[in-house]
Amino acid sequence: MAITRYNQHPDTFLTMTANRNWPEITSALLPHQKTIDRPDLIARVFELKRKCLMKEIETNKVFDKIRICAQVDKLVCAELPDPKNDPTFFETVKCCMVHGPCGARNPQAPCMENGRCTKKYPRAFAESTTMDQDGYQIYRRRNSGQVYTVRGQEVDNRDMVPYNAYLSKRFNCT
Ligand SMILES: [Zn+2]
Structure with a gap:
């Protein structure tokens, strides 16, 4: 040992x-x-x-990656917040930080090109934030089972645009 x-x-x-x-x-x-x-x-x-x-x-740099990912989680969130904790904040995020909806739910969305979202939404669920080989962040998007209706379509964490919770709360915007 x-x-x-x-x-x-x-x-x-x-x-x-x-x-x-x-x-x-x-x-x-x-x-x-x-x-x-x-x-x-x-x-x-x-x-x-x-x-x-x-x-x-x-x-x-295995541990550097873990440390950076933990720091990323403090700064950037790609999940819908719990509406019970802060209903106002939840509404702000739900209103402003949901991409699209696009894809099969809305093929006419402006982000769609040749049947695909140019911004790569909806993203895949991810249990934790990781970093790919190029150092690009893959944000945590847990499958909470929660689905909300935004602009007439059902959305979940796969549709979230990453945001900074502190700034979003502080300025009530994203
Ligand atoms: Zn899209």
Whole structure:
């Protein structure tokens, strides 16, 4: 087991535990050997895995992505707010931040071109915010089961244009 600090923040430690079933270990055992007989092998394989993990963290910026996505969730929302929490805010968002509706619900919408929405709505549901390979945000759009009627069509979180909740509330607009 090793504890590795993966960035400068003191709270960010990561624990990795050796797995005796790693194929690099089991395949190197002689017929009569058990994993426990080969601490040298375990240590060597573990060190290889640890280096791979560190490379993954440093090269692919795995944790940076998670951190950035968490920050994005604080700043940008692509979901309808709960009407019970703040009915006025809900109305503002419902009124201003729903795209279209377009697609099959409204083929004549101005965003439609060759039967497709040029803005790529409705988007797919997403349990959490992620980042694609190019660093482009894919916003959280949970499938809450809530459907609302906007401009005569049923809409849900797939139709939401991302907004900043603080500014929208502060200025009662989006
Ligand atoms: Zn559209």
